[in-house]
Amino acid sequence: MDTRKKFFSENYLNYMRQAVGLARRGCGTTSPNPAVGAVLMKGGKLIGRGWHRRAGGPHAEIEALRDAQKHGHNPRGATLFVTLEPCCTQGCTPPCTDAIVAAGIKHVVVGTVDPNPKHSGRAFKILRRAGIIVTRWGEAADGPRSGSRGRSHHQTLADECTRLNEAFNHWIVHHTPFVTVKAAMTLDGKIATASGESKWITGEAARACGMELRQGADAILVGINTILADNPSLTVRSVQSPKSKVQSQRLRRIILDSMARTPLTAKVTGDKCAALTTIVVSKRAPKNRVAALSKRVNVWVAPAIRLSTLDPRPSTRIDLHWLMRKLGAENVTGLLVEGGGEVNASFLLGGLARRVTFFYAPKILGGRDAHKAVAGEGARSLAEVIQLCDVEWKRIGPDLLLTARVK
Secondary structure, eight states, X not given: OOHHHHIIIIIIHHHHHHHHHHHHTTTTTSTTSXXXXXXXXXXXXXXXXXXXXXXXXXXXXXXXXXXXXXTTOOOTTOEEEEEEOOOOSOSSSOOHHHHHHHHTOOEEEXXXXXXXXXXXXXXXXXXXXXXXXXXXXXXXXXSTTSOHHHHHHHHHHHHHHHHTTHHHHHHHHHSSOEEEEEEEEETTSEEEOTTOOOXXXXXXXXXXXXXXXXXXXXXXXXXHHHHHHHOOOOSOOSOOSHHHHHHHHHOEEEEEOTTOOOOTTSHHHHSTTGGGEEEEEOTTSOHHXXXXXXXXXXXXXXXXXXXXXXXXXXXXXXXXXXXHHHHHHTTOOEEEEOOOHHHHHHHHHTTOOOEEEEEEESOOOOOTTSEESSOSSOOSSGGGSOOEEEEEEEEETTEEEEEEEEO
């Protein structure tokens, strides 16, 4: 067997897999920065590894260099595997490209390019001008050193490197959050009985998976009906890790409440995380209610969508496009929508959702008055239905998990 082919197909795959695994450790704690992992290899041996742990802290490349030096390894002449193109500009920390050049790294293998149009590809040019070999992961898959099976593994890892920062990639380009609509339902698409009973449709494993979704988001959004019916805390629960403790304290809670009906006794207005709660009201909300809520939580008065030119009064329907721009400006990169059927429909049918995560329990509820996972007015024809792509199914205990991108 060609040794170069073996090297690329086995060793390189192994090191990049390790870098991806390291990057995942930072998911949920680095926003508004991307999650990145890095591995240093020299002489066929791993000499350093690191990942970006939190926004404002050292980047993955710096962590890997420090790890190598800590264990007595000289990184000069080493190969660096990193899941994302190294930064090349001064931010909270100096450019990683400077540190890579100064360390004498010989070869840099990059999982995916920087999605920021202002920076994309710049690190490659800087490093190559310094005499460093730079390989994009996709190029390794396309080259003659990997066979068809190798290309498949390479492509899978390339996709993983991109998927790691799906929310960041969207936010840095569009300046609005990447919206995921999450719902747990029966096989016939119902999330609650006609009386509103919904605990628990899915099993414990599915609920734990839902908590992990919250852990990876910057903010969670629900409608006022969810607050009135369930009085949820909207925090991360039952995820036992140091990262979950950090996330539970910083997860922002957004409540769509056009008429300011949120009770002052609700958990989201009175618990220790009340400072992270934002209630979005309309201009028609009673001023005394808005004033009372403002003493406990953040209140935003949103512009409303005018439903009819014949009615001069502002409507109570909140302008979600305005809300997305405002959240994006406040560095909310990933928004998890866990609303009822009307809220879910507003984001899906309004073209704001980018991904759906639907949990299906092996149950049938039935009933014309049972609450649907997606309500609203619906598509007017089959030509207007919401198309999903990159569909994945997974078994979660007795339940099924569907994840897909909105096409």
